[in-house]
Amino acid sequence: MPPTRVPYVDALLRDRSVLYVTGKGGVGKTTVAAALGLAAARTGRRTIVCEVAEQDRMSRAFARQGVRSEQEVELAEGLWAITIDPQAALEEWLAKQVGGTALKVLGHSHAFQYFVAAAPGAKELITIAKVWELAQPQRWSSGNRTYDLVVVDAPASGHGIGMLTTPRTFGEIARVGPIRRQAYKVSELLSDPARTAYVGVALPEEMPVTETIELEARLQREIGLSFDAVVMNAMWPERFSSADVTKLRAAPREGAVRAALEVHERVKAQRAHVRRLEGATDAPVTSLPFVFESDLERDHYHQLADAFA
Template sequence: MRELLARPLLVVTGKGGVGKSTVAAALGLAAARRGLRAVSRALAGSGAPSTFVERSVADGLSHISIDPESALEEYLRDQLPRGVAEVIGGSRTFSYLAAATPGLRELLTIGKVWELAQPDRRTPGAAPYDVVVLDAPATGHGVAILGAPRTFAEAARVGPVARQGRTIHEMLSDPARTGIVAVTTPEEMPVNEALELPARLEEAVGRGLSAVVVNGMLPRRFTGPEVERLQAAGPSTPVHAALADAARARSQRGECE
């Protein structure tokens, strides 16, 4: 855990429904309890307010929810004169830009995450964080977000988009600066998706995973001889419950081996 939290950026992904948001929150809390200044960052859903307000959720831990439209507005304000930025940053204009430029939403999303993880943030008056935890989307979209900077850098080749794409990609592809955590449950489909993730990351980002979290794993309460003694004890509700628990724990480990 200490080695994982030494990275300024942690990205948590996995199949939908496996508890990755819970793991992301736990990592943020773990960082805060170690005296680090941390922020957990989630992607705003459809209809969520467009805001970059960072609110405190615990001592040393803040939370921020950002949508791509807000990320575009901030980026344009930073790069263009105010009037031009306001015109281009209109919601309808953004929809046209996003439709005409596949991957733009993903690039803007990870660009804001990268900004949060910088020691010298471009947001006026913003203090740096020790650890930024991204609660990324499910595996497929999560990989697309991580691969967007490299894609845009290779497509643009020169100019500010190419430069920023390369800069962001350098951080994401560096295991010492960015940790990528896969979350799964001990079930066939989530485990298979987690097993496929390293190859997808290698193709999109040029690197693999930093850690895997198996969520919902039952503890192994009984040894083999203890299970045999329970089976020989005769039928009863407590014995039946204990044997069922042992069988489920054994089945879960079988899925992960």
């Protein structure tokens, strides 16, 4: 079965400022985020994909220079990528807030560095604040380019949701001052369904589907929003019709026949997991095909982006 072409994903790529891509570890969030970014760039929107861990998968796949912390590297026409380093993002934010001598003092203060490292949620706050900054028409540094869409390759499930809640938490703690103002600006963006969309990623297996359902419930509790779309990644193609399966089952169970029936049963199980997920969420569910390669390359991402055309 070919990947489903769906207008709602196209609408998200055209209308939102931020796509937050999240899911259980190992389900292919980076792959989906990169494919979404490439699909958005094809529509003419200047797009950047943010990695929050130094995995550098996208730049290897696109055969470009490695993505480095706080460097916005162009991967394809209209598509950039960045790995967000909380320390560098914090220094950039401080330069905007205080600048000059005060920035130098704070930047070299061991006590301040220790506070940033030890304060619960501080790194998450500045990371998501950097995502906010990338989506602004005026950047912290005036010389930086602006983007139409920011695609976030978020941390796995729980950590990803925790990152979303830190702005509100810090805003309530700070009470007054620049941290409170920045925190509430970020929180407003994340809770605005007209500007931010949430995309869940799952695999067609029992545990990832269960965790995706639980993740959406937590997203509703913590942020007040649900998934705008769910991508079922790594779907095997449906190669055999009902008539083919009947003939295969009547044939001697040897060699290629047995292998074909095993593939059919796996595909059948995957479709059952899709139906289970569709029954548990109001979000539209689309599928991406399984890529039978150990490492994805540029052409593979273009094929996956076709599903979001």
